[in-house]
Amino acid sequence: MSRSIKQFYLVAILAIVLMLSFAQVPIGFTAETYSSDEVLAFLRDVASLDMNKYAVTLDGEISNYPPALGGLEQITGKYTLVSQESKVEVLYKFINNTLTYCLMDVIEGSPQYAQPKFTTISDNAENFLEKYETYIGDPGLEAYKNMLSQIDTSKNISKTVDNVKLTSTNSLISSLDWRKSFNGADYSGISISFWNGSFYAFKDDRNYYEIGGTEVNIDEEEAVNLALAYVKTFSWTVGDAEVTDYNIVEDKIRALLLTKSREPLNLYPYWLITLPLDDIYPGLVTTIQVQIWADTSEIIRCDAIPTGGEIPYDKFLETKTVESTQSSIDTVTATVAAASIIAIVIAIVTIKKKRK
Numbered sequence: 285m286s287r288s289i290k291q292f293y294l295v296a297i298l299a300i301v302l303m304l305s306f307a308q309v310p311i312g313f314t315a316e317t318y319s320s321d322e323v324l325a326f327l328r329d330v331a332s333l334d335m336n337k338y339a340v341t342l343d344g345e346i347s348n349y350p351p352a353l354g355g356l357e358q359i360t361g362k363y364t365l366v367s368q369e370s371k372v373e374v375l376y377k378f379i380n381n382t383l384t385y386c387l388m389d390v391i392e393g394s395p396q397y398a399q400p401k402f403t404t405i406s407d408n409a410e411n412f413l414e415k416y417e418t419y420i421g422d423p424g425l426e427a428y429k430n431m432l433s434q435i436d437t438s439k440n441i442s443k444t445v446d447n448v449k450l451t452s453t454n455s456l457i458s459s460l461d462w463r464k465s466f467n468g469a470d471y472s473g474i475s476i477s478f479w480n481g482s483f484y485a486f487k488d489d490r491n492y493y494e495i496g497g498t499e500v501n502i503d504e505e506e507a508v509n510l511a512l513a514y515v516k517t518f519s520w521t522v523g524d525a526e527v528t529d530y531n532i533v534e535d536k537i538r539a540l541l542l543t544k545s546r547e548p549l550n551l552y553p554y555w556l557i558t559l560p561l562d563d564i565y566p567g568l569v570t571t572i573q574v575q576i577w578a579d580t581s582e583i584i585r586c587d588a589i590p591t592g593g594e595i596p597y598d599k600f601l602e603t604k605t606v607e608s609t610q611s612s613i614d615t616v617t618a619t620v621a622a623a624s625i626i627a628i629v630i631a632i633v634t635i636k637k638k639r640k
């Protein structure tokens with residue numbers, strides 16, 4: 285993927301996330317309950333960036349209270365770091381006054397580190413975890429670090445030990461993801477990503493997500509059958525037209541066991557059943573997705589998904605970790621307008637679904 289394409293997608297995602305955040309609550313700058321300097325300390329003490337070589341500019345911060353966080357404050361911000369050798373943009377997020385996300389995007393040159401880079405993702409990750417363990421004072425990370433020797437981190441592979449699942453993913457960006465895992469469903473954890481051997485991104489959602497339940501009382505086959513039964517009476521409308529006649533390609537059905545909040549910040553397992561259709565139907569719909577609680581068998585929701593919209597909207601918000609900030613209210617307003625245009629282009633038609 286070229287840098288221009290990568291940056292285009294990054295900007296699009298940031299704009300949409302910001303637009304939706306702004307639509308939920310009034311915007312205000314952060315309260316004096318934390319310090320954005322913690323981001324710089326994290327870059328120095330954990331990511332091992334040589335901060336002495338950089339001129340640092342805080343471009344802006346935004347505070348909001350997303351409903352999904354149950355009233356917790358979320359602060360997003362952006363730093364620009366410039367040295368003679370490189371220019372780096374750093375996006376970050378605090379939730380409940382704790383740094384939970386940091387992305388370091390190298391705009392020009394190569395990052396300047398206080399120590400030599402390691403040659404393998406395993407060594408990079410072990411070094412990162414050692415420093416992060418000291419940084420936050422969490423001895424529980426020792427078990428995460430020990431798991432690195434049990435897999436080949438150069439491959440796409442997963443391994444679960446004592447209800448902790450480590451997943452290694454390698455492509456343009458190499459990532460390691462530790463998740464609490466029960467009965468095949470993954471919960472909160474830590475993710476670390478590296479790009480060309482350099483730190484790229486970090487996320488730790490353990491301090492605000494709790495495990496609400498782990499019971500999985502229906503298997504994949506039962507979940508698929510429930511979804512198929514449900515969509516027999518499912519329809520959607522495009523304008524004044526109701527779409528009721530469509531065909532599902534049953535040998536292409538996919539099922540994923542995931543987790544989401546039933547009440548704020550408490551995660552429960554659910555089945556995401558994807559039902560491909562045999563044609564493009566009104567509204568550019570090619571797929572129907574059904575979400576089912578894995579413990580109660582209750583249908584959560586059913587969505588008619590347009591072309592290119594594989595993941596339902598609420599899951600998109602849960603899984604995207606990149607947040608953006610702007611340096612002034614005028615710039616924020618412009619970003620919201622841009623995001624609105626992007627949203628209009630993507631959402632070619634508004635789909636309204638209902639039961640017969």
